[in-house]
Structure formats: structure tokens, C-alpha cells
Amino acid sequence: MQTYEDAINWINSRLKFGIKPGLERMEWMMEKLGSPEKKLKVIHIGGTNGKGSTVTYLRSILNEAGYRVGTFTSPYIETFNERISVDGFPITDEEIVQLVAHIQPYVEEIETTNLGSLTEFEVITVMAIYYFAYINPMDITIFEVGLGGRLDSTNILQPILSIITNIGMDHVNILGHTVAEIAFEKAGIIKNETPVITGAKQREALKVITNKSKEMNAKLSISKDDYRIENVRTRERGEQFTFSSAEVQFQDVVINMLGKHQIENAVLAIGAAIFLQIDEPMIREGLRKASWPGRMEIVSEQPFVILDGAHNPEGITSLINTIQEHFPYKKKKMIFAALHDKDLTNMIQPLAKLDAEVYFTEFDFPRAASAEELFSLRLLPHAKINKNWKKLLGELSHALEENEMLIVSGSLYFISNVKSYLKEFPQF
Structure with a gap:
């Protein structure tokens, strides 16, 4: 070794x-x-x-x-x-x-x-x-x-x-x-x-x-x-x-x-x-x-971007409650990726409460669900598919207006990928 x-x-x-x-x-x-x-x-x-x-x-x-x-x-x-x-x-x-x-x-x-x-x-x-x-x-x-x-x-x-x-x-x-x-x-x-x-x-x-x-x-x-x-x-x-x-x-x-x-x-x-x-x-x-990366972490103030590893139904509930309590007046966009062996129905369905523009994406990990798999559940009919999360992150963040926020959420493995990318390309 x-x-x-x-x-x-x-x-x-x-x-x-x-x-x-x-x-x-x-x-x-x-x-x-x-x-x-x-x-x-x-x-x-x-x-x-x-x-x-x-x-x-x-x-x-x-x-x-x-x-x-x-x-x-x-x-x-x-x-x-x-x-x-x-x-x-x-x-x-x-x-x-x-x-x-x-x-x-x-x-x-x-x-x-x-x-x-x-x-x-x-x-x-x-x-x-x-x-x-x-x-x-x-x-x-x-x-x-x-x-x-x-x-x-x-x-x-x-x-x-x-x-x-x-x-x-x-x-x-x-x-x-x-x-x-x-x-x-x-x-x-x-x-x-x-x-x-x-x-x-x-x-x-x-x-x-x-x-x-x-x-x-x-x-x-x-x-x-x-x-x-x-x-x-x-x-x-x-x-x-x-x-x-x-x-x-x-x-x-x-x-x-x-x-x-x-x-x-x-x-x-x-x-x-x-x-x-x-x-x-x-x-x-x-x-x-105390601080803990990847948990309701504000990684950028302008544009306003939050990362949260809400990787199961309880985590999604906490995410929704926290966003509604702290940022009720902001328009919301979300990039979401998850593992296919999770309880996807009870993770995705509650996201409707956020009234957010949701994008399903995917990342390189053996257990990761594809963007199509997430969309095919038909739980958020107005959601969009974009397989290239890096390009999507850049496009959405740069287009954010003063009263808007971007939430990147789902699997902690996905959040890890995003954190590594942001470390290498802090300008997105």
C-alpha cells in the first residue's frame, strides 16, 4: 500500500x-x-x-x-x-x-x-x-x-x-x-x-x-x-x-x-x-x-442556494418545515436526486407542499435512481427532467432573482457530489 x-x-x-x-x-x-x-x-x-x-x-x-x-x-x-x-x-x-x-x-x-x-x-x-x-x-x-x-x-x-x-x-x-x-x-x-x-x-x-x-x-x-x-x-x-x-x-x-x-x-x-x-x-x-455540512447548509447568499441531505421521508418533512419557517416569501426551485432503494413515494409526494419548480436529476452512484425513474412515479406532474445536474446547477443559480432560492436535496451521496463540485468550481 x-x-x-x-x-x-x-x-x-x-x-x-x-x-x-x-x-x-x-x-x-x-x-x-x-x-x-x-x-x-x-x-x-x-x-x-x-x-x-x-x-x-x-x-x-x-x-x-x-x-x-x-x-x-x-x-x-x-x-x-x-x-x-x-x-x-x-x-x-x-x-x-x-x-x-x-x-x-x-x-x-x-x-x-x-x-x-x-x-x-x-x-x-x-x-x-x-x-x-x-x-x-x-x-x-x-x-x-x-x-x-x-x-x-x-x-x-x-x-x-x-x-x-x-x-x-x-x-x-x-x-x-x-x-x-x-x-x-x-x-x-x-x-x-x-x-x-x-x-x-x-x-x-x-x-x-x-x-x-x-x-x-x-x-x-x-x-x-x-x-x-x-x-x-x-x-x-x-x-x-x-x-x-x-x-x-x-x-x-x-x-x-x-x-x-x-x-x-x-x-x-x-x-x-x-x-x-x-x-x-x-x-x-x-x-x-456547531455546524454540519450538507444539512440545511447555505452555500451561497447571492444567488441564494441551500444544500440539504434529506434522504428519507422524515428528512423531507424536516426540510419542508424548515424552508416554510425560514423562507416563506421566497420563490423556490429545487434540484432533487435520490437512491432507488429509498421510499421514493413518501419522499417525493410531500414536495408538492413547497410549491417549488422541481427538477429531477441523477448522479454517478451504483444505487442512484435515474431522473426518469423519479419522474415516472407521477407524483409531481409538473416536475422536469435534467440528467446533467452540474449544468443545471449553474443555469438555475445564475438565473435566480432576488426573491428566489435554489434547494439542492435528496441523497447524502448526491450532496457529497455537489459539495465536491462546488469546492472545485465555487462559481458553479
């Missing part, structure tokens, strides 16, 4: 092994590597939507309190390296090469056993665990679940705190076709006598999470019951609210990420910070400074 490109190509070559739920391969790798997972002080975050934002809020708070914080997130938005980050900064190309060179022999060895090949996500999880255990130890690490929880490769970890964000209908072919079935998979990250905080609201989900917490003797905090949110105000570029719990009250907390749903994510981070005994000034400042 000589170059960064070699390392990334090798990691990407694991994509052909798809998704293989289960912990047997991770257990084998951890044993071979000297049990690095036992050396970490971990906060484990699962759920359907809001995991990345919750990670960001909590990481920012911990940094403000003086902690060195490692994070493991997915997918990446701008560079692959950001999946493994230190204090919000991606690890270096050289460190990626170093990690791949170290674990590759073990990955090849396991293929000679009856356990079979590691997937791409398993490889990256191993890299993150090894990095934070041996190469660059952190005060605290925050690991985001990849898919589900119970059988996700990150569930090899033994956290000091588990967080489960909201529960939605996503990845139903793998996780289950009901809220209760999906909640069962998400609740699989709850560990014995390890506190858990959840932002779930549905009765069925809460029943599953509560039962699992009791079974594991894990103290459960339910956001909607144990935390009170009052005096909510929409700011020009963020939100403001008052947070109360049995122990504390923080008045006029400010976040600079757009959307009421971001208040829910911030509240989970506040709950975690209180558990970690972080002082109020650090919590406030950490929340204020």
Missing part, C-alpha cells in the same frame, strides 16, 4: 461485499488487533435521522470543555477522511495509508476462514477503532451507527453512554417494516448498566426502547418526557429555545443550524453533556459554534 489512492481504492473494493449484518467478523478482527475497542471511552449514537447533527453538537460542546474528541461518521460529504476525524478535522492521507497497511493482512487472513470477507463499512470501522486506540488516543470518541444498531459493526464497542435519535421508516428491507421492528434493531446498542438517552417519540418505539433498557438495567432518559423545551424562536440563521430538566434550566440557548428538528438533536447533546458534567457556558458555546 504505497499511496493514498491505493488505500482508497482498496477500501472501495470492499463495496462488492455489500451489507452483511453481524458481529462475528468484527469480534475476530478485534481479537487479532489486541482488543482496541476496550481501550476507548465511547459515546455510541444510533437512530434514523439526526445522528450526524447530534454527533456534531456533542463534539463541539466537548471541544469547548477542553476535551480531545474523535468522531466516526458516515457517509462523508467532502472527503473520505472526514469519516474519521479529530476535533472536527479529518485525519490525514498518510494516516489512512498507515491504517490500511496495518489492517490489510488481517482482512486478507479472515477471508481464508469460514467468516468470509469484511465489508467496506466493517473495514472503516476497524480503522477508526484502531486509530483512536493506538495511533491517536482521544479523551472521548463518538461513534455513529452505520445501519440499524444491533448487528452494526460499531456495536462491538462498550460505550459509557448510548444515544438513540428519532426512529423512522428507513432501510425497511433490512431493519423491518414496522416502527417497532426498526426500534428493536436501533435499541440493540443499549448495553448492560449503560445510560441511554432517546429522542424517539412514537409509542411503539418507546415501548421497545424502554423494555430493552429495563432488560439491560440501563437508566433511560426520554427527551420528550425528561427534557422541556420552551420559548422556541426562529432566528434568521438558526433557532433559539429554553431547555429545562429536573436538574437545570438554560434560557435562550442559540443554535446556528436551521430547523426545529435541530433543536431536538441539540437537546440530545445537552442531555449527554449534563451526564458528562459539562458546565453550562461550555454547553452554550459549543452549541452556538
Whole structure:
């Protein structure tokens, strides 16, 4: 493994092994590597939507309190390296090469056993665990679940705190076709006598999470019951609210990420910070400074362009609500691309509420839906098709008038493509 490109190509070559739920391969790798997972002080975050934002809020708070914080997130938005980050900064190309060179022999060895090949996500999880255990130890690490929880490769970890964000209908072919079935998979990250905080609201989900917490003797905090949110105000570029719990009250907390749903994510981070005994000034400042690319991100003021990775029905609902709250008087245009294995009907149909001029497009990714496939659902009869999103982005943005905005949304993989393009061609 000589170059960064070699390392990334090798990691990407694991994509052909798809998704293989289960912990047997991770257990084998951890044993071979000297049990690095036992050396970490971990906060484990699962759920359907809001995991990345919750990670960001909590990481920012911990940094403000003086902690060195490692994070493991997915997918990446701008560079692959950001999946493994230190204090919000991606690890270096050289460190990626170093990690791949170290674990590759073990990955090849396991293929000679009856356990079979590691997937791409398993490889990256191993890299993150090894990095934070041996190469660059952190005060605290925050690991985001990849898919589900119970059988996700990150569930090899033994956290000091588990967080489960909201529960939605996503990845139903793998996780289950009901809220209760999906909640069962998400609740699989709850560990014995390890506190858990959840932002779930549905009765069925809460029943599953509560039962699992009791079974594991894990103290459960339910956001909607144990935390009170009052005096909510929409700011020009963020939100403001008052947070109360049995122990504390923080008045006029400010976040600079757009959307009421971001208040829910911030509240989970506040709950975690209180558990970690972080002082109020650090919590406030950490929340204020937090930002997360590709989530209601204003990438240009003139012309007014927003990127948002609304990749499932819950994400679309949050997008629509946020746009209507913050920009009710702007005329709207939208570029939309999605993965064909998502719940496209319940993602596209609600977009009619935006009264936007919608363009379906497509991007280079194995699971991406074609523009024709999106249009063929006949859910937005006045939508248009344009396969060349780069040309479309330029044409629409340059034609925007003062009272208009452009929303680029859909798959996070699509948003990643757009972010990379904008970095190379900031003038569109």
C-alpha cells in the first residue's frame, strides 16, 4: 500500500461485499488487533435521522470543555477522511495509508476462514477503532451507527453512554417494516448498566426502547418526557429555545443550524453533556459554534442556494418545515436526486407542499435512481427532467432573482457530489 489512492481504492473494493449484518467478523478482527475497542471511552449514537447533527453538537460542546474528541461518521460529504476525524478535522492521507497497511493482512487472513470477507463499512470501522486506540488516543470518541444498531459493526464497542435519535421508516428491507421492528434493531446498542438517552417519540418505539433498557438495567432518559423545551424562536440563521430538566434550566440557548428538528438533536447533546458534567457556558458555546455540512447548509447568499441531505421521508418533512419557517416569501426551485432503494413515494409526494419548480436529476452512484425513474412515479406532474445536474446547477443559480432560492436535496451521496463540485468550481 504505497499511496493514498491505493488505500482508497482498496477500501472501495470492499463495496462488492455489500451489507452483511453481524458481529462475528468484527469480534475476530478485534481479537487479532489486541482488543482496541476496550481501550476507548465511547459515546455510541444510533437512530434514523439526526445522528450526524447530534454527533456534531456533542463534539463541539466537548471541544469547548477542553476535551480531545474523535468522531466516526458516515457517509462523508467532502472527503473520505472526514469519516474519521479529530476535533472536527479529518485525519490525514498518510494516516489512512498507515491504517490500511496495518489492517490489510488481517482482512486478507479472515477471508481464508469460514467468516468470509469484511465489508467496506466493517473495514472503516476497524480503522477508526484502531486509530483512536493506538495511533491517536482521544479523551472521548463518538461513534455513529452505520445501519440499524444491533448487528452494526460499531456495536462491538462498550460505550459509557448510548444515544438513540428519532426512529423512522428507513432501510425497511433490512431493519423491518414496522416502527417497532426498526426500534428493536436501533435499541440493540443499549448495553448492560449503560445510560441511554432517546429522542424517539412514537409509542411503539418507546415501548421497545424502554423494555430493552429495563432488560439491560440501563437508566433511560426520554427527551420528550425528561427534557422541556420552551420559548422556541426562529432566528434568521438558526433557532433559539429554553431547555429545562429536573436538574437545570438554560434560557435562550442559540443554535446556528436551521430547523426545529435541530433543536431536538441539540437537546440530545445537552442531555449527554449534563451526564458528562459539562458546565453550562461550555454547553452554550459549543452549541452556538456547531455546524454540519450538507444539512440545511447555505452555500451561497447571492444567488441564494441551500444544500440539504434529506434522504428519507422524515428528512423531507424536516426540510419542508424548515424552508416554510425560514423562507416563506421566497420563490423556490429545487434540484432533487435520490437512491432507488429509498421510499421514493413518501419522499417525493410531500414536495408538492413547497410549491417549488422541481427538477429531477441523477448522479454517478451504483444505487442512484435515474431522473426518469423519479419522474415516472407521477407524483409531481409538473416536475422536469435534467440528467446533467452540474449544468443545471449553474443555469438555475445564475438565473435566480432576488426573491428566489435554489434547494439542492435528496441523497447524502448526491450532496457529497455537489459539495465536491462546488469546492472545485465555487462559481458553479
